[in-house]
Amino acid sequence: MSRKIYLDNASTTFVSGEVLSEMLPCFNALYGNSNSLHSYGRDAQAIVDRARDRIAHAINAKKSNEIYFTSGGTEADNWAIKGIAHAYASKGKHIITSSIEHHAVLDSCKALEKEGFEVTYLPVDKYGLVSVADVIHAIRKDTILVSIMAVNNEVGTIQNIKAIAKTAHDYGVIFHTDAVQAVGAFKIDVQDMEIDALSMSAHKIYGPKGIGALYVKDGILIENLLDGGTQERGKRGGTVNVPSVAGLGKAVEIACRDISINQQKLKAIRDYFIKSVNEKIEYVHINGHPQQKINGTVNMTFEMAEGESLLMLLDLDGIAVSTASACMSNAVTPSHVLKAMGLSDELAQSSIRFSFGKNISKNDIDYVVEMLAKNVARLRSISALTKAGRK
Ligand SMILES: Cc1ncc(COP(=O)(O)O)c(C=O)c1O
Structure with missing residues (x-):
């Protein structure tokens, strides 16, 4: 790696x-x-x-x-x-x-x-x-x-x-x-x-x-x-x-x-990321407001893929993401924010926050989505929920 x-x-x-x-x-x-x-x-x-x-x-x-x-x-x-x-x-x-x-x-x-x-x-x-x-x-x-x-x-x-x-x-x-x-x-x-x-x-x-x-x-x-x-x-x-x-x-x-220049770039990256994820991975939900949201942060639920495990697998591929609030990353309880928004414990715990910085490129996103697709598929292949017949 x-x-x-x-x-x-x-x-x-x-x-x-x-x-x-x-x-x-x-x-x-x-x-x-x-x-x-x-x-x-x-x-x-x-x-x-x-x-x-x-x-x-x-x-x-x-x-x-x-x-x-x-x-x-x-x-x-x-x-x-x-x-x-x-x-x-x-x-x-x-x-x-x-x-x-x-x-x-x-x-x-x-x-x-x-x-x-x-x-x-x-x-x-x-x-x-x-x-x-x-x-x-x-x-x-x-x-x-x-x-x-x-x-x-x-x-x-x-x-x-x-x-x-x-x-x-x-x-x-x-x-x-x-x-x-x-x-x-x-x-x-x-x-x-x-x-x-x-x-x-x-x-x-x-x-x-x-x-x-x-x-x-x-x-x-x-x-x-x-x-x-x-x-x-x-x-x-x-x-x-x-x-x-x-x-x-x-x-x-x-x-x-630099608000305007940074936000323009982050929006392009964010939209490209969401489009690529939707093309390559099934059963994904985006959490947060569809329009009234900042460009730099995307929170996604990957059904049947436990968030902490996904974080660890992505880390092995050199990609740093977060589950729940980073300040609370030692906690095993589901995010209080996602729970308040109505997500079940299971969906909240299958969620990942991606927050982009100003140096990110589309090429980086391509690599991230490729690794994401690989690791989500890996987790789903051993998920009890998958076996129970979600797919
Ligand atoms: C919304 C919000 N408030 C407060 C804080 C705490 O800020 P600091 O890390 O500077 O203490 C954070 C940090 O994650 C935050 O995201």
């Missing part, structure tokens, strides 16, 4: 050359502490300021100081959910989210439930869409926060964020969105979309791991995350990770600058 093809970009991406070039000087030439008053500190602060400006510009935030750096999407989600809930607890203790959120949101809500908050987990339809009517029905007098992800990480469905945010505001409720999978997929305008808080992460968009940001609209209250320093306007103390912040800023700038 010599060929290697990475189709797990929704899990993480490589760091692009442009991003790396932005980061490297921050490790040695420009190594100051951005909090220091001398020139070394001021140089580092200028790098941090530039990254904050780039991110604010990319999502059309009104002010750069509405952007707070975090250690990634998980921290941004934890901070948004718990920090806003705690800040508004005297107003009410009810939160609305969806059943298909990333565990960073779901588990933050679970933690709040232990403190006495009540959480409504909205269902989704078979395409993974949250209904705006369901949001309206769930809103109560004591609802303080609605948190709905912009794009689902497993199936790629895009939620009606603007309509949901507007609905929340009609009832005086704050709106947060986990946009970790949305940045770079389409234009995000926090003012036009009426977003109060938004989480993002660098390592899904060719930036480094362990860095992200939380946008919090001016005027929205949020509890401090880390005490012990004046960094991040006193809300998240600790010496700033300047190289990673520089990398995040550059990664967000590039991702938003």
